[in-house]
Amino acid sequence: MHTGGRVGQINLSYSIDTRINKCDTIYSVEFEGANTDMYRFQSRIRYSELDETGYLRLESLLDYFQDCSTFQSEDIGLGIYYLKEKHLVWVMSSWQIVVDGLPGLGETVTVGTSPYAFKGFVGYRNFLMTDEKGKWLAHANSIWSLLNTETGKPVRPAQEILEGYVLEPKLDMEYAPRKIEQPGTLEAGEEIQIKRHHLDTNYHVNNGQFVRIAIDSLGKENRVKQLRAEYKKQVMLGDILIPHIGKTQDDKYVVVLKDKEDGICCIVELQMEREQEK
Numbered sequence: 198m199h200t201g202g203r204v205g206q207i208n209l210s211y212s213i214d215t216r217i218n219k220c221d222t223i224y225s226v227e228f229e230g231a232n233t234d235m236y237r238f239q240s241r242i243r244y245s246e247l248d249e250t251g252y253l254r255l256e257s258l259l260d261y262f263q264d265c266s267t268f269q270s271e272d273i274g275l276g277i278y279y280l281k282e283k284h285l286v287w288v289m290s291s292w293q294i295v296v297d298g299l300p301g302l303g304e305t306v307t308v309g310t311s312p313y314a315f316k317g318f319v320g321y322r323n324f325l326m327t328d329e330k331g332k333w334l335a336h337a338n339s340i341w342s343l344l345n346t347e348t349g350k351p352v353r354p355a356q357e358i359l360e361g362y363v364l365e366p367k368l369d370m371e372y373a374p375r376k377i378e379q380p381g382t383l384e385a386g387e388e389i390q391i392k393r394h395h396l397d398t399n400y401h402v403n404n405g406q407f408v409r410i411a412i413d414s415l416g417k418e419n420r421v422k423q424l425r426a427e428y429k430k431q432v433m434l435g436d437i438l439i440p441h442i443g444k445t446q447d448d449k450y451v452v453v454l455k456d457k458e459d460g461i462c463c464i465v466e467l468q469m470e471r472e473q474e475k
Contacts, residue, residue: 234365235309235325236269242300252299255412255421256405258335259294262324263404265310273361285352287320287341289404291375292426294324294337299420305329311365318343318351323368336370377427377464380443380451386414389438402432411452411465414440419469430462438462 246257270276280286300306307327314321324337345352389410397403408426432438441453445466454463 234363235311235323236265236272237307237309238265238268239305239307242302242304242306244302247302250420252301252420254409255294255296255424256409258296258299258326259292259405259408261306261308261326262294262310262337262339265308265324266322269310269362275358275361283355284346286344286346288344288431289426289428290319290340290342291428292337292339292404292424293373294335294424295370296335296420296422296424297333298335300326300328300334306334311368312362313364313367315354315359315362315364318353320354320362323365323370325368336368338368338370338372340375373423373425375427377425377451377466378445379453379464380445383441383443383451383453386440386442389440391432391434391436391438393434395432396434400433402436404428407432407454407463408465410438410454411440411463412467414442414452415450415467417450417469421467422470423466423468425466427464428462429464430456430460432456432462 240261242253246253246260248254267276270279305328307329309325309327310322312320312322320341320343322339322341324335324339326334326336328334342351343354343358344350391402395402395406395410404426407428408424411426412421437457438454439457441455443451443453445451448469450467450469452465452467453461454465455461
């Protein structure tokens, strides 16, 4: 384990359903340390998910969180095929992820999620990753918008969606604002052309890929303590992204990913660990 986190207890409340693969199990549990019931699945960290230091990559952590919410939606009948039939899609508006300590190869982790509010066309959801002893490895807040895929306009969730997701109390964490403040000075980096490996099933750049592009543009090896991401515009295959990099007065890096027309597609803020914290 890279560093410490908060400790709680995990009580299994439903039988394990081994439907994913030998490394994944899905179940719903009560996590006492978080004071909330969360939908969860358990997994082991794979070699393909590690960075060069031997710990879970940040974009792999995002994948775990997003997979968890996808599993929940599929299990309650509100998954990608339901959304496709209704011409709907949930689009990420913002992330706030706090890293308490990243797991290494073969470690067993539990990943949990719970929605805590709907306001108009916007949904709010927490995420949590813990180790086998219930120690917090990472926790997150996320904001999503429901869009009609035919019109591109936001729509309010139907009653069956509101009834399908059981709202839970907000996770006990320090919540940052959704909007990320940009530094006064930004320096343009090298252009990145979007390839197929950047895309998700909606043919847009995956949320985690925006983060990977932002981190790579810094060219730094420091571990990330907190990530914030604000998504502004969808990016497609063949599009060009140009990172514009700056630093805030409190030593946070901000990467503004713009298109060729200087339109902002995504803003990523990265707070790095200091040497004494490693």
